[in-house]
Ligand SMILES: Nc1ncnc2c1ncn2[C@@H]1O[C@H](COP(=O)(O)OP(=O)(O)OP(=O)(O)O)[C@@H](O)[C@H]1O
C-alpha cells in the first residue's frame with residue numbers, strides 16, 4: 001500500500017535536522033531525515049539504540065523542535081503539533097495513584113473533556129483493549145501486557161488521525177509480545193489510523209508495516225526504505241514464509257552494518 005498521492009499524506013518529514021548541546025559541544029542526532037506516512041498506513045522505523053528514534057518522535061509530537069527541516073502534519077507545516085498527534089512514549093508512564101480507568105482518560109481531561117463523559121468513552125472500550133473488569137485496578141496490579149494496553153487506550157482515546165508508538169512492546173516477553181502484535185494489527189484494521197511505530201524488532205516491523213525505514217547510527221539518516229508488500233490480513237504464521245524471511249534478512253543486514261547495539 002505504497003501511496004504517494006500528496007493529498008493522502010498525513011505526515012511528511014523533510015530534511016529533519018536536530019542537535020543537542022552537551023557540555024558546550026554540539027551533538028548532531030538527526031541528520032536530514034526524510035519520511036512520510038499516507039492516510040491509514042502503518043510505517044515502522046528501526047535503528048540502532050541511541051540513534052535518535054525517540055528524538056524524531058518528540059519532534060513530530062511537538063515536544064521538541066528540529067533545528068532545520070519541515071514537519072508537515074495533515075497537509076500543514078504551521079499548525080501546532082503538540083496535542084495534535086497521538087503519542088505513546090517509550091515508557092508507559094501510567095500514574096500509579098490513578099486507576100486504569102482514570103489513567104486512560106488523562107488525555108481527554110487535558111483536552112478539557114468533562115470527567116464523566118471521558119470515563120463513559122473509556123469504559124465503552126475496555127473490552128476491546130482486554131481490560132474489562134480491571135477498570136478500578138491500579139497499574140501495579142496489571143501484567144506488562146495489560147499496562148501496555150492501558151497506555152494504548154489512553155493514546156487512542158485522544159482520537160488523533162496520526163498515532164506515534166515508541167517501542168510499545170519492548171519490555172514484554174516473547175509470547176505476550178506476539179499476542180500484542182496481532183491485537184494491534186486487528187485494532188489498526190478497525191480504526192484506520194495512520195501509525196508510525198518505532199521498534200528494535202525487525203520481525204515486528206515486517207509483520208505490521210506497509211513500509212519500514214532503517215536509520216543509521218547517530219546521527220540518524222534514513223539508510224534504507226523497504227516496502228512490505230505482503231498480503232493483508234497478516235498473521236504470525238507468515239513469519240516463516242519465504243518473502244517474509246527475505247524482507248527480514250534485508251532489514252537485519254542493513255541494521256547490522258551500523259555495528260552498534262541495535
Ligand atoms: N534532551 C537531550 N539533551 C541532550 N542529549 C539528548 C537529549 N535527548 C536525547 N539526547 C541524546 O540523543 C541521542 C539519541 O537519543 P534517543 O533517545 O532519541 O535515541 P533512541 O534511538 O530513541 O534510543 P533507544 O533505542 O535506546 O530508545 C542520545 O545520544 C541521547 O543521549
Ligand SMILES: [Mg+2]
Nearest residue numbers: 053054055090
Ligand atoms: Mg528511544
